[in-house]
Amino acid sequence: MLHLRVVCPPEHTTEVIGILDAEPGATHLIVLRGVAVAPEGDVVEADVAREAADAVIERLCALDLDHVGAITLEQIDTALSDAADKAAEAAPGEAADAVVWEExxxxxxxxxxxxxxxxxxxxxxxxxxxxxxxxxxxxxxxxxxxxxxxxxxxxxxxxxxxxxxxxxxxxxxxxxxxxxxxxxxxxxxxxxxxxxxxxxxxxxxxxxxxxxxxxxxxxxxxxxxxxxxxxxxxxxxxxxxxxxxxxxxxxxxxxxxxxxxxxxxxxxxxxxxxxxxxxxxxxxxxxxxxxxxxxxxxxxxxxxxxxxxxxxx
The missing domain is CATH 1.20.1080 (Glycerol uptake facilitator protein)
Structure with missing residues (x-):
C-alpha cells in the first residue's frame, strides 16, 4: 500500500474526494479542510493499493493539482486493516507487478x-x-x-x-x-x-x-x-x-x-x-x-x- 496526500485548492476538494471514493483500490480517506498553508488549501489523504496508484495519480494530475497544489506518495510498510486488505484485493493486478511511473x-x-x-x-x-x-x-x-x-x-x-x-x-x-x-x-x-x-x-x-x-x-x-x-x-x-x-x-x-x-x-x-x-x-x-x-x-x-x-x- 501507498499513502497518498493531496494538497488542493478548496474548489477541487470535492473532485479529489470523488476520485478517491470511486477507486476500489483506495481506502482510509481523510479530509482536512483549510489546514494547508503553503500552498493554501485543503488536504486529502488516503491509502492506495500500489496497483491502483498510477491511475489515481493520472486523474489527479488531470486537475492540474501537481501545479496548483501537491501530490505526494509514501510507502506503507505495515497496514493492519480489513479495509486495506479489501482495497488491495479490489485493485487490479498484483502489487509487485505494478509500475508507478511518476514514482x-x-x-x-x-x-x-x-x-x-x-x-x-x-x-x-x-x-x-x-x-x-x-x-x-x-x-x-x-x-x-x-x-x-x-x-x-x-x-x-x-x-x-x-x-x-x-x-x-x-x-x-x-x-x-x-x-x-x-x-x-x-x-x-x-x-x-x-x-x-x-x-x-x-x-x-x-x-x-x-x-x-x-x-x-x-x-x-x-x-x-x-x-x-x-x-x-x-x-x-x-x-x-x-x-x-x-x-x-x-x-x-x-x-x-x-x-x-x-x-x-x-x-x-x-x-x-x-x-x-x-x-x-x-x-x-x-x-x-x-x-x-x-x-x-x-x-x-x-x-x-x-x-x-x-x-x-
Missing part, C-alpha cells in the same frame, strides 16, 4: 544528479576496485561493485529514453561522463602514489590473476550486462528492491574502470583499452536491457508524460 521518474531523477555524494561514492568505489586489482582480491572487487552508484544514472537514461525525457537523459549522461573519468584519474593518481610510497606492488598485476576477468571482454560480458540491466529495472519498477544488490555485484563497470586506471599507470595499454571496452559494453548492455523491460511494462502506462521539470533539490 519511477522521481526516483531516477534524484539518483541521476551529479553532486558531491555521487562523485564521492564513485571515487571510493573505483579506488576499492584498484586495490582489489593490485591485491588480486575478488572480495574487494565485490565491495567496489556494491559501493558504486552508477546504476542510478543508467536506469535514469533508460527511463528517459522510453518516456522521451531529454532532461533526464542529459542529467544522467552528464553524471556518468563526469563521474567515471574523474574517478579513474584520481584512482590512477592514487595508484601512482601508492607505488611510489611502497604500499602497493603494482608490478604484480602483470601476471595471471583471478581478477583478470575484469578486462576479458566476451559474449558472456554482454549477457551478464543484459541480465543485470533487466533485473535492475524490474526491481526499480516493482516492490522487490532487494534484487538491486545482486545487480550491483554482477556487472563489471566499476572494476573495469579501476583496472583501466591501474593498467594505465603500469603502461599496460592493451589491458587498459580492454578494460575501457568492458566498461562501455556493460554500460550499453545495462541501458539496452533496462529500456526493453520498460517497453514491455509500457502496457501499464496510463498517460503521457506531463513534462514536469526534474527536482533540483
Amino acid at each position: 519511477l521518474l522521481s526516483r531516477t531523477g534524484e539518483e541521476s544528479r551529479l553532486n558531491a555524494t555521487f562523485l564521492g561514492f564513485m571515487i571510493i568505489a573505483c579506488l576499492l576496485a584498484a586495490v582489489g586489482v593490485v591485491t588480486d582480491s575478488a572480495v574487494t572487487l565485490v565491495g567496489a561493485m556494491v559501493v558504486g552508484p552508477e546504476f542510478g544514472p543508467l536506469a535514469a537514461i533508460a527511463v528517459g529514453l522510453v518516456r522521451r525525457r531529454r532532461d533526464l537523459v542529459s542529467r544522467a549522461a552528464v553524471a556518468l561522463a563526469v563521474g567515471f573519468p574523474l574517478a579513474m584519474v584520481i584512482t590512477a593518481g592514487g595508484t601512482f602514489v601508492g607505488e611510489w610510497a611502497g604500499l602497493l606492488d603494482v608490478t604484480a598485476v602483470r601476471g595471471g590473476h583471478t581478477v583478470d576477468f575484469v578486462y576479458d571482454v566476451g559474449v558472456f560480458s554482454l549477457i551478464v550486462a543484459l541480465l543485470a540491466g533487466a533485473a535492475g529495472m524490474l526491481s526499480m519498477t516493482s516492490a522487490k528492491s532487494a534484487a538491486l544488490v545482486g545487480v550491483f555485484i554482477s556487472v563489471t563497470t566499476i572494476p573495469a574502470a579501476g583496472y583501466a586506471a591501474v593498467a594505465a599507470v603500469l603502461g599496460e595499454w592493451q589491458r587498459c583499452l580492454y578494460s575501457i571496452g568492458q566498461l562501455g559494453l556493460n554500460l550499453v548492455g545495462i541501458v539496452v536491457a533496462a529500456s526493453l523491460v520498460l517497453l514491455v511494462r509500457k502496457r501499464t502506462w496510463t498517460s503521457k508524460d506531463n513534462g514536469r521539470p526534474l527536482s533540483t533539490g
Whole structure:
C-alpha cells in the first residue's frame, strides 16, 4: 500500500474526494479542510493499493493539482486493516507487478544528479576496485561493485529514453561522463602514489590473476550486462528492491574502470583499452536491457508524460 496526500485548492476538494471514493483500490480517506498553508488549501489523504496508484495519480494530475497544489506518495510498510486488505484485493493486478511511473521518474531523477555524494561514492568505489586489482582480491572487487552508484544514472537514461525525457537523459549522461573519468584519474593518481610510497606492488598485476576477468571482454560480458540491466529495472519498477544488490555485484563497470586506471599507470595499454571496452559494453548492455523491460511494462502506462521539470533539490 501507498499513502497518498493531496494538497488542493478548496474548489477541487470535492473532485479529489470523488476520485478517491470511486477507486476500489483506495481506502482510509481523510479530509482536512483549510489546514494547508503553503500552498493554501485543503488536504486529502488516503491509502492506495500500489496497483491502483498510477491511475489515481493520472486523474489527479488531470486537475492540474501537481501545479496548483501537491501530490505526494509514501510507502506503507505495515497496514493492519480489513479495509486495506479489501482495497488491495479490489485493485487490479498484483502489487509487485505494478509500475508507478511518476514514482519511477522521481526516483531516477534524484539518483541521476551529479553532486558531491555521487562523485564521492564513485571515487571510493573505483579506488576499492584498484586495490582489489593490485591485491588480486575478488572480495574487494565485490565491495567496489556494491559501493558504486552508477546504476542510478543508467536506469535514469533508460527511463528517459522510453518516456522521451531529454532532461533526464542529459542529467544522467552528464553524471556518468563526469563521474567515471574523474574517478579513474584520481584512482590512477592514487595508484601512482601508492607505488611510489611502497604500499602497493603494482608490478604484480602483470601476471595471471583471478581478477583478470575484469578486462576479458566476451559474449558472456554482454549477457551478464543484459541480465543485470533487466533485473535492475524490474526491481526499480516493482516492490522487490532487494534484487538491486545482486545487480550491483554482477556487472563489471566499476572494476573495469579501476583496472583501466591501474593498467594505465603500469603502461599496460592493451589491458587498459580492454578494460575501457568492458566498461562501455556493460554500460550499453545495462541501458539496452533496462529500456526493453520498460517497453514491455509500457502496457501499464496510463498517460503521457506531463513534462514536469526534474527536482533540483
